[in-house]
Amino acid sequence: MSQTAEHEASNETSEHVREIGHDEFDPIGTLTLIGIYFLILVFLWFFMYFVEFLGNDPTVVSGTLVFLATGERLA
Amino acid sequence: MRISKGALLIVIAFIAPLIVELRTVLAWVNVELTLLESAVLGIGLIGVILVWALWPQEGTSESAG
Amino acid sequence: MNIHTYEKLWLIAAMVLIVGFIATITYGSVGLGITMVGDQQDTVEPTELDDERFSDPRVAQVGENEYEAYVTAQMFSFQPDPIEVPEDSEVTFYVTSRDVIHSFSLVGTNVNTMVIPGEVAEMTVEFDEPQDYGVVCNEYCGPNHHNMEGMVHVVPEDEFDLTELDAEAPDEVETGDDIDVTATVENRLLDPIETTVTLEIGNETVSEDVTIDGGETDETTFTVDSAQLGEGDHEWTVTVDEHTDSWTVTVVDELEDGDADDDADDESNENTDAGDDTDGGENGTEDETDTDETESDASGGDDE
Amino acid sequence: MTNTYIESFPAEAKVVRAAFYSSFLALAIGGLFGIIQTLHRTGYYRFMDSADYYTVLTAHGVLLAITFTIFFLVGVFTWATTTSLDRPVEDIRFTWAWYGLMVLGTVLTAIPIFAGFTDSEMSASVLFTFYAPLQGHPLFYFGLVLFVVGTWLAGVDWFRSWWAWKQEHPDERIPLPTFMVLTTTLMWYIATLGVAAAILLFLLPWSLGLVESVNPLLTRTLFWFFGHPVVYFWLMPAYMMWYVLLPKISGGKLFSDPLARVVFVLFLILSVPTGIHHQYLDPGIAEGFKFIAMTNTMFLLLPSLLTAFTVVASMEHGARQRGGTGYLGWLKALPWRDPVFAGMALAGLMFAAAGFSGMINAGMNINYLVHNTFWVVGHFHLTVGTAVALTFMAVTYWFLPQVTGKALWSRSVALGQVVLWFVGMTFMSNAMHRGGLLGIPRRTAEPQYEGFEFEAAVGSVGELDAQIALGGALLTLSLVLFFANVVGTALNSRSDDLPANEYADTLSGPSDAPLVLDNLKLWTAIAIVLVIFAYSFPLLSIIERGGLFGPELTELPVSIGLGLEYLWVTTVSTVTAAGETAITIIAGVSS
Structure with missing residues (x-):
């Protein structure tokens, strides 16, 4: 695969401004992008679960818990 | 040209889902747009991007976000 | 194996996400x-379904504010349809299929x-x-899948009952004989109900107040003089709350045959009522033509 | 001298080309059926009877989800093993044989499906999932079996190449593309056991009349044993492209070879024991089993989330080498004019969105909200319909010159095509997701009901329909442009100026990866143990409850005339008993 790298370098020198090795590369842009993605995921998850899902009443529940809840409501 | 034609095309494509869902998002804050209004808004947005992209570049480039 | 610090951060974030979910x-x-x-x-045996729940799909009261709904799905309908339950109730659905995979949604x-x-x-x-x-049925179940639909009506408490009405009368009587119209009213609720059974026949309306205990059945018989009605066809209707049952009695000059025929006629009338009973009972608000249609749909589906 | 694939491996290039063309044919027919359904469902144009909709839907599902994806996969995987091991296949006749078997299987499956349009008795409008007791013609099941056997033999071919290579390079690490092929193939072998069992033991004998009935929950569970991992089977070639091709096209190197291996190992061990999450709302499976399936599924998010980082970091590496700067400004430096890059990047972006709707699907009780609604259709049009299909179309623009030796007909048309696909799918899948939240069901010819209407909080159902139809039209246009490019390229004359057949180098190479990652036997064993843990108890419980052959097992008439039937039941019972014993032993050992 080192052979591949040489080809790549010779083929695309025109497009390459610089060569960045393993140790000099900090994917800060990736961290930024994926951080934004993480926030979107967290927000949408809570939105979907607590607004869309739980707001979509009625929901299937276990009999006993509801009985307790109903009992409270009637009392 | 501030960005390449290819990148411009992609940015416009990327705007599509934002425009489509903008109405839904605005409805949550009680701003109800009609279909026509959101279409006009979308076209306007794309227009702004086009103007921005085609404006002759001066100095250092900005972030394409 | 060296993992970049940022990637380690992301790995932790991903695990947090997963555990959070x-x-x-x-x-x-x-x-x-x-x-x-x-x-x-x-x-259960899908082709038989002869246990007490699914042989007669219906809503039953099992406690205060607690109901059970036994539902069958078949190409391309639900039974019962519509399902009627009261507000502020806890309903347990038991749903099964007579043929292929459906959904109940x-x-x-x-x-x-x-x-x-x-x-x-x-x-x-x-x-x-x-x-x-x-x-809706949201699982593909055959060529008419898109027509498979039903309704659940949650109705106000005072409009809800589980009353079953079944009225019988002879098809034909001789002029001068009495016509006995018997209304059998079953109260499937746990609490007693007070209601009125009303018979309309010709221009005449007679009614009787009844009180039926929970789970009990009451029989009310109205006797009408056929001579007063005169010869010809007379439609009669028995009404209890919003439930009705009706048929036609024919008053003839002289019966063609003897008593034996009387019984046969009675029986045929009874069959019709029984037919109404299967699904007409649970849904007082629905008129009979509609429920009959539902049923023929269902049996049509079974045949396929 | 251009060093294209066809120059290095002329014989293999023909097979890969044939696989690609088979895949495109399926895409063309499946795509045509797609727009027919779009217009029918939304009510814009209905020219056929609604009953025929389900025949169209069956063909759409089978041709796109199975034929299109898997034919492309075998093409890519054959390219990957030959290129990365730098050796031709061991026996090209064997390669053609499995390709032929796959074609035969497809044709045999297609015959009864398409017969559904005619008046003949034969039909198989049972959809891609063929849930019993809906019954297809035996040919349908038989064809599927042949197709799957074809893919098994393809796997044997790739393994043969690797074994032969290993003899000559005993101390070398498995090259990354081959590693990906092998782990994916192992996963496929485990996964297809489910569908093979469902068809060979139950559905085929049942459709032939050898047995009276089947246990619908059992065959359904066996289907999903296969039905979930099959989505990773579609996805893995796309992942491979993102790992080995995308960094190179971006002008950079793969960020981490070891993590790429970790990701594929995770897919091998976690893909199969998750299928029950498709059955969250099935009666007859205990909630506990569903919860176990959920935790497995949630952890399956990990390899995809890791992939997101590695792939984006590889792109960033390319962008920065091309002069990109800033936190987000580097995005401008990416080669957006290259359709291969733009297509894959847009596909990846869509997959990020698909990842979100997939997380919702993976959740156990929230499944009540979305199960079998249009939401699910929106989800898999983002995954298989975009992440996979758009990646395949984008890399086709790279592969076509490699396997034909001809230059691409038009790069501009190609760029327009991938962008159009992205925009079209945005409209379509967005409206599908939203429709699903309103309760609009999937798989229905006419989602318009007499007794009630779907209520939208924002906008209207009519508007969603319009979005779907618009999206469908754009997708169809995109497909037309794609095929124009494929045909145009095929008609081009040979070119001497083509990019070489290479894939991306790595920043952190295989030497950084622990040796244990290459221990395929270990990972396969772990995968099998996990499958046994996740599935043995649910399967035993289903059989115990409903019987092997459904509720009527005890009444099964043993016909003397046939005798076969008896033999069949005995064999199956023996096999199951043996399985149970094995499970008991394993459970005993592990506890």
Whole structure:
């Protein structure tokens, strides 16, 4: 695969401004992008679960818990 | 040209889902747009991007976000 | 193996995300009591379904504010349809299929289950406000899948009953004989009901107040003088609250045959009533033509 | 001298080309059926009877989800093993044989499906999932079996190449593309056991009349044993492209070879024991089993989330080498004019969105909200319909010159095509997701009901329909442009100026990866143990409850005339008993 790298370098020198090795590369842009993605995921998850899902009443529940809840409501 | 034609095309494509869902998002804050209004808004947005992209570049480039 | 610091950060964030998801779901199950359709019910024979729940799909009261709805799905209908339950009630649905895989899904709610032949889906649901819900089958079940729909009506408490009405009268009587119209009223609620049984025949209206205890059946017989009605066809209607049962009695000059025929006629009349009974009983608001249609749909599906 | 694939491996290039063309043919027919359904469902144009909709839907599902994806996969995987091991296949006749078997299987499956349009008795409008007791013609099941056997032999071919290579390079690490092929193939072998069992033991004998009935829950569970991992089977070639091709096209190197291996190992061990999450709402499966399936599924998010980082970091590496700067400004430096890059990047972006709707699908009780609604259709049009299909179309623009030796007909048309696909799918899948939240069901010819209407909080159902139809039209146009490019390229004359057949180098190479990652036997064993843990108890419980052959097992008439039937039941019972014993032993050992 080192052979591949040489080809790549010779083929695309025109497009390459610089060569960045393993140790000099900090994917800060990736961290930024994926951080934004993480926030979107967290927000949408809570939105979907607590607004869309739980707001979509009625929901299937276990009999006993509801009985307790109903009992409270009637009392 | 501030960005390449290819990148411009992609940015416009990327705007599509934002425009489509903008109405839904605005409805949550009680701003109800009609279909026509959101279409006009979308076209306007794309227009702004086009103007921005085609404006002759001066100095250092900005972030394409 | 060297992993970049940022990637380690992301790895931790991803694990937090995953654990957070599982925690949310667990909170829904344990904290809010959301229960999955599971294996609570024993299996059944899809082609027979002769146990007391599914031989006569219906709503039954099992406690104060607690009801059970036995539902069958078949190509391309649900039984009973519509399902009627009162507001502020806790309803447990038991749903099974007579043929292929269907679903039973209340549109716009989280009440949603697969309906698999041989298995019984159990779902307990709490209904608050009166509302009508559409029911769809959301699993492909054959060429008319898109026509498979039903309704669940959650009705105000004072409009809800589980009264079964079945009225009988002879088809033909000789002028001068009495016509006995017998109304059998069953109260499937747990509490007693007070209501009025009314018979309309010709221009005449007679009624009787009755009180029926929970789970009991009351028989009211009205006797009408056929001579007063005169010869010809006379439609009669028995009404209890919003439930009606009606048929036609023919008053003739002289019966062609003897008593034997009388019995036969009685029987045929009874059959018709029994037909109404299967699904007409649960849905007082629906008129008879509609329910009959539903039933013929269902049997048509069975044949396929 | 251009060093294209066809120059290095002329014989293999023909097979890869044939696989690609088979895949495109399926895409063309499946795509045509797609727009027919779009217009029918939304009510814009209905020219056929609604009953025929389900025949169209069956063909759409089978041709796109199975034929299109898997034919492309075998092409890519054959390219990957030959290129990365730098050796031709061991026996090209064997390669053609499995390709032929796959074609035969497809044709045999297609015959009864398409017969559904005619008046003949033969039909198989049972959809891609063929849930019993809906019954297809035996030919349908038989064809599927042949197709799957074809893919098994393809796997044997790739393994043969690797074994032969290993003899000559005993101390070398498995090259990354081959590693990906092998782990994916192992996963496929485990996964297809489910569908093979469902068809060979139950559905085929049942459709032939050898047995009276089947247990619908059992065959359904066996289907999903296969039905979930099959989505990773579609996805893995796309992942491979993102790992080995995308960094190179971006002008950079793969960020981490070891993590790429970790990701594929995770897919091998976690893909199969998750299928029950498709059955969250099935009666007859205990909630506990569903919860276990959920935790497995949630952890399956990990390899995809890791992939997101590695792939984006590789792109960033390319962008920065091309002069990109800033936190987000580097995005401008990416080669957006290259359709291969733009297509894959847009596909990846869509997959990020698909990842979100997939997380919702993976959740156990929230499944009540979305199960079998249009939401699910929106989800898999983002995954298989975009992440996979758009990646395949984008890399086609790279592969076509490699396997034909001809230059691409038009790069501009190609760029327009991938962008159009992205925009079209945005409209379509967005409206599908939203429709699903309103309770609109999937798989229905006419989602318009007499007794009630779907209520939208924002906008209307009519508007969603319009979005779907618009999206469908754009997708169809995109497909037309794609095929124009494929045909145009095929008609081009040979070119001497083509990019060489290379894939991306790595920043952190295989030497950084622990040796244990290459221990395929270990990972396979772990995968099998996990499958046994996740599935043995649910399967035993289903059989115990409903019987092997459904509720009527005890009444099964043993016909003397046939005798076969008896033999069949005995064999199956023996096999199951043996399985149970094995499970008991394993359970005993592990506890």
